[in-house]
Amino acid sequence: MKKLLSLILALSMTVMMLVGCQSGGSTEDTDKDNTAKSEDSTSEKSDIKVGVIYIGDENEGYTEAHMTGIKEMKEALGLSDDQVIEVTNIPEDQTCYDTAKDLVGQGCNVIFANSFGHEDYMIEAAKEFPDVEFCHATGFKAASSGLSNMHNYFTAIYESRYVSGVVAGMKLNEMIEKGEITADKCKIGYVGAYPYAEVISGYTAFYLGVKSVCESATMEVQYTNSWASMDLEKSTAEALIADGCVLISQHADTVGAATACEAAGVPIVGYNVSMIATAPNTALTSASINWGPYYTYAVKAVMDGEKIDTDWCKGYSEGADCITELNKNTIAEGTEEKVAEVEQGIKDGTIHVFDTSKFTVDGSSLEDLIESNEDYKKYADYVSDGYYHESEAASAPSFDIKIDGIE
Numbered sequence: 001m002k003k004l005l006s007l008i009l010a011l012s013m014t015v016m017m018l019v020g021c022q023s024g025g026s027t028e029d030t031d032k033d034n035t036a037k038s039e040d041s042t043s044e045k046s047d048i049k050v051g052v053i054y055i056g057d058e059n060e061g062y063t064e065a066h067m068t069g070i071k072e073m074k075e076a077l078g079l080s081d082d083q084v085i086e087v088t089n090i091p092e093d094q095t096c097y098d099t100a101k102d103l104v105g106q107g108c109n110v111i112f113a114n115s116f117g118h119e120d121y122m123i124e125a126a127k128e129f130p131d132v133e134f135c136h137a138t139g140f141k142a143a144s145s146g147l148s149n150m151h152n153y154f155t156a157i158y159e160s161r162y163v164s165g166v167v168a169g170m171k172l173n174e175m176i177e178k179g180e181i182t183a184d185k186c187k188i189g190y191v192g193a194y195p196y197a198e199v200i201s202g203y204t205a206f207y208l209g210v211k212s213v214c215e216s217a218t219m220e221v222q223y224t225n226s227w228a229s230m231d232l233e234k235s236t237a238e239a240l241i242a243d244g245c246v247l248i249s250q251h252a253d254t255v256g257a258a259t260a261c262e263a264a265g266v267p268i269v270g271y272n273v274s275m276i277a278t279a280p281n282t283a284l285t286s287a288s289i290n291w292g293p294y295y296t297y298a299v300k301a302v303m304d305g306e307k308i309d310t311d312w313c314k315g316y317s318e319g320a321d322c323i324t325e326l327n328k329n330t331i332a333e334g335t336e337e338k339v340a341e342v343e344q345g346i347k348d349g350t351i352h353v354f355d356t357s358k359f360t361v362d363g364s365s366l367e368d369l370i371e372s373n374e375d376y377k378k379y380a381d382y383v384s385d386g387y388y389h390e391s392e393a394a395s396a397p398s399f400d401i402k403i404d405g406i407e
Contacts, residue, residue: 045078048299049085050070050073052085052114053100053113054089055091056228061271062253065273068290069293077296077299077300077303090118092115096121100125101128109133109302110135110298112135113137118136122139126150132149133151133302133308134150135152136150136151138198138396139152140395150310152395153311153312154312154396155313156316157289157321158202158390159205159316159321160323161205163343164209164285164286165206165211165212165249166335167331167339168269169217171267186246187218188220188247189245189249190207190220190221191224191240191251191252191256193223193225193251193252197398200399203251204401205399209342212342212358217405218405218407221406222240223236224252226252227252229256232256233252234256234257234259234260235260237256238264241260241261248266252271253272262282266282269286270324272286273288276327283330284330285323288322288323289322292319313391313392316343316346352387353387354387354399356387359404366379366401382399
């Protein structure tokens, strides 16, 4: 169903783009313009070639989610398999530049890379090949690079993190009601990859989602210092469980944590893909990204000769973020209804994930710290109307503040 909805969304975006080109001029002129544009698009469609550089492969959830988005883009735009070249397991080193250069040599008009550490190598390639568009996920240097062919993209993943946190909070409440834990023992464990803003923003959003329904919850974060390591994620989850954590979540790309949770009988909220197959008795849901809308948008822009946004970030409203299937065997009663309510609140703007009235930092509000503490003045441009405006000035997450309740 998720793939079908994503495909419908992508097709709708295509129709909207074409409608937008039809404003102005007489009906006759519009018909001529449309005919010409159709002929041009057909020609450009046959010429387009897309290159994709992946940090991993289909065996880890993050890359699998990107692969799904590329597949949806191909279906939405009618590209053939030989028009898309996907290269897997490219590390965050000079290999990325070499791969990008090779993809240019194979005739690619637009090249994507999906890992944070790929960015400098993509910029290097963009400088060398100004006629090719380079798009990098999770980065932040496109705007400052001064390159018109360098672009950053991400999604408002903090929204789906928040929603998945609500699912977790509902489960904690159920565990309290059943007498499995007490309210003062609601400690969550979080398996983080690196202490980057992307991870801090994500786990804070998750925690705020939990707190919105389970006020007594606290959270402990431990880092693996790896994006994808089955063994490290498993052992980190085991350490968190041993330290008294009664529910686990993650910003890490394998099912290692889910494996540990299934063995221990501890509920888990995953990332990227559903963990139900790995943890049928403990997986609740996963925070997830649908990359299809971006890949469709960016490739179509190249086909139509239009400029790609330097920074692109969309969320729930545009179908770019979601949670995976709710595991009806494990979720608390009323979770589906609560999720629908929260998702609607995010879409209509009545819920802001980083509402500054919902958290404190060292006992103070973020606004007060911005006024009184020199270390926090850098956040002034992000905070207005009572909330932190994440991923609005740039696509990459910027929230790296350690809030109370998380250790």
